[in-house]
Amino acid sequence: MMRLPPWARSGRVILGLSLVLIVVLCALFAPWLAPNDPNRQDLLGTLMPPAWAPGGSASWPLGTDSLGRCILSRLIYGARVALTVAVIASTGAMVLGALLAYAAGYLGGWVDWLIGRIVDIWLSFPPVILALILMVGLGSGIQNVILAIILVDWTRFCRVLRAEVMVVSQRDYVAAARLLGFSHMRTVIREVAPATFPLLITLLALEMGIAVVVEAILSFVGMSVGSDTPAWGQMIADARQTVYQAPWNVIFPVGAIFVVVFAFNILGDGLRRTLDARLTQTERS
Amino acid sequence: MTATIAKLVMRRFLVAIPTLLFVSILLFVVLRILPVDPAAMSVPPNATLAEIERMREQMGLHLPIPQQYLIWLGDLLRGDFGTSTHFRTGVAGLVATTLPATIELAVMGMILGGGLGLCGGLLIFYFRDTRTEAALDVGTIAVLSLPDFLWALFLMLVFGVVWQILPFTGRLSPDLDRPVVTGFLLLDTLITGQPKTFVNALYHMILPAMALGISAAPPIIRVLRSSLLDTYQEDFIHQARLRGLSERRILLRHGLKNAILPTLSLMGVQFGFLFGGTLLVEIIFSYPGMGNLMVDAIRNTDLPIIQTVGLTYCVMVLLVSITVDSLYLILNPKLRAR
């Protein structure tokens, strides 16, 4: 029998991965899973309560919103936007942040100084404010949401990774590789980078949760996808108008965001523990 | 010793100036690449092309971007923050009336967040190596998984809508008069001697400040816990036990005093981000601070407001980080003696 690596045996990783998998399946098979067309309005059946509450109907398991659209269907379709943004934006932020971190941490000197100052400038913005301002400049739309998240959150990777790269670069085996004839490029790829992968993977998992939140914020203020694409943030913003009549409508999308972010966080935490990636300053804000 | 600290803090301030300069450039450039024309937004919808062109010139938008920037910066240094294209009033006045509300809320959130974070960190550390620890730890991750504006919604639903025990709109009940001295409501009500209004204002602040505090606490909890665990690996803790000191004393005097340092530097970042969190929390609680001003300005593409408010947020973040860094200097002798 093959022995699983420690990370695959961690309860946290298994829980996180399972939850992520469920959401991924929802997003992929949305047309088959959703009971109704997420955009079909039924103006006679607005603000219906969930099926189990008095006055609920089985055709709308979680009720309807103020335009009479099926909440459950919109939640399932909303997973598509959330996951698309999470995967692409986090990967982009990781690539940008990691490249700069390797350059700064390995080369040191003025390169490190310059990148350090840029990170400082970025860190003087609260991330939400910077994302909003970028969205004003770029205009709304999902690709701009992704771009904005990359441009805001690369610093999360850069800051933490740079410190790690500096520590690894001080190791004697890096000096030895240079003395044995490795080029700088090869030294970074073969000796430095592999030591930072555990940290990178952990950060990536955490960043996915952050990206989901940022997308929700931007769609909450109406700067993400158009109104014909269901997104969780939008659903919350809509439901807020009718919170007295239908508090459930707020709770469901909030719950959906919570579950996805929790999945990525618990996955990240499990990876951090089992891959022994040291994080102190990387916790999300 | 105080002299060296003062010198180092001064240096920190000086470093912040170029940072702020680049922040303003970044802001300006980003807002100049936007796809909509601010001139077109600030004339009546039936205006002719010529009228729009005249507006562009009036707003200085026909000039090259570096020149526009220098004009803006020059005005800024003279204390002229421009005029809102939407409200037709000075931006300085708008920011001055909303900023105190935001600061008040943020500081309250920081106090709650810091307090919760430190207590939680100590609590989890106390339960180290037990099943309780694992449960508390997963609980922390769960709390961490709900961002501040969703906490705001959640608290509003529970305490405001369902239980109806706390107010959740604005800073004050509409039937009360609002004293204006400094703009900080809690302070003003105290100065003018209106305890009833003070309590009312405090009530209004509880839910938004809690939303900010609760979501700021988990990272602090986690860092404090892990720094305490690291510190307890150190020889001096072992040595303190061998000197016969009590566990309580070891924790407070030797453990916490060292573990607080990494926690503090995290708090600097964390509290800076908390300022960003006030934006959405303010919207959810209809709290008349800078966040509402900002979102309105974004809807109206009101560039002078967006620029100034954006910059103000950055100044706040820098102030928080300078404060935290100064505290760090006071607590960490290694940084002082160089």
Add this chain to the structure above:
Amino acid sequence: MSLLQANELSVALRLHAGDFPALSNLSFKVEAGRTLGIVGESGAGKSMITRSIAQLLPRGFSVTGGSLRFMGQDLLGMHADARRALFGREIAFIPQEPLSALNPVLTVGQQMQEHLLHIGVRRGEWRDRAIAALSDVQLQDPAGLLAKYPHQLSGGMCQRVLIAMAFVSRPKLLIADEPTTALDVTIQARIMDLIADLRRQHGTAVIFITHDLRLAAQICDEIMVLYAGRQAEYGPARALMEAPRHPYTRCLQLAVPAMTGPRRGLYILPERMPGLRAVRAMSGCRFAERCPLADSACLAGEPAPAKVAPGHVAACLRPEATASIAPPPPPDHAAASTTAGEPLLKLDGLGKVFVTRRRLIGKPDLFSALNSATLELHQGEFFGIVGESGSGKSTLGRLVVGLEQPTRGRIMLLGRDIGNERAETRAFRRENVQIVFQDPQSALNPRRRVAAIITQVLEAAGVPEAERQVRARELLAEIGLSPESAHSYPSQLSGGQKQRVNIARALCRPPQVLVADEIASGLDVSVQAQLLNLLLRLRKDHGFSMLFISHDLSVVRYLCDRVAVMNRGEIVETGRTEEVFANPAHPYTQTLLASVPPDQAAADTLDHQGATP
């Protein structure tokens, strides 16, 4: 009644699979005012004894039997509060790492105050008492010292502060766990003298835990030698050193190079000490596998400690045979090296100044690590560079291999200046000079397999994988590792094996000059002996020269043909090793040599006994 008495003390790691013994049936006692040395290599269980006394055993470990009594009180069954009342007052501890044993965010004064108030000194008096205690340990300006933070002090000063804290309560028993291992040899000597003085003044009993048999012999009345959690030998220091009755004690003695007299060979113990898991499976003598005298009887049952002389016990079936273990013949130095002809490597007025801090305006802060070093290294010569920390010896090594660039002087290799970063110089240097780093933990990439690590130079040159595998197998054979270890990761190897891999990597394409920076320090003496002999054998096969940088004088004496003594960035003395060690000319060399514990137990150990009532 003895001050401290351990009776059949056993400690084990308790797991689901059962108990894994860490200490087995240890009995020893410390009389008031006497000094007991506990000696063993890493893994022998030395620090488990301190931890048992303190009842601060690592997680999973617990006392499984026996008793431990201090002045008649049961230390093991005692309530935590009662034990806490003893610690810091009646029983004091001196730690191994002085720099990390003081709280970095509190001043020396704050920590002294805390301790003094804890032991019952009145609030108004603590300052005077603290100043008096710091003067007792010969610290300058004790009043000023109170306001200092630990990071502003040197390791030696921190250790003095800790000693002052330990003695301030006039303890009956002092437990010193490797108190000088982290310190330079001259500081070590002064600290040991200080402890001895205070001990005599106050009549304190001392348990001195160390890996260094000679150091223990110098200061202790009795010595207990531990092997794999068992008592190997226990007796008066002098008797034990002059006529050891357990083969392990004898082998330990012979594994360390002599400081005086003719050079002798090092006794090589094969393999290494069994770990907790291996010990559990053993039925016979735990040392039998490595013992030169063992036979089938030794494997049959574990020998109990038996009396061999008054107050002297040894756990061996044939203690009298121990004397028959003889040192191997000395290494052959003359044949390997020649000082005639052109030198291979020539350092000419070499200097290095580091910029410690750049300023925007004004001059940068500078630190001169190496002032002006001149020396010549000949074909096949092992050249020792000795000095204490901060002497510039490591900087010299880093300059030679090109990790740093000199700010002054020249490095001539085979008549060519290699003190620059030009591409052709780098290539030339790479062909001819290689380095072995001090710490294999840091020098070996934990994510690469041994075969990949040792043939890294071939990978850089683009040699195909198959060829590299062949070379890897040759190299492993040369350094005495099994062919299977090619597929291991460094974490799966022992400390000694890692250091061999470290050496193999540098020798993959044999260089002319090898720079070895402290490669034998931090290893147990038996492992160190294996490593030194490996270097000598490799020289015979490949004929390279070596700059051997070390703080350990005895190792340099054994290994090197010539030696340079460094102090504060200067080479103060150079010469043939035997001559320098026998007749040191420079005062610093004399101090250095005087600080090393002598080969035999000091003659005055018996005087200690006379001093106690």
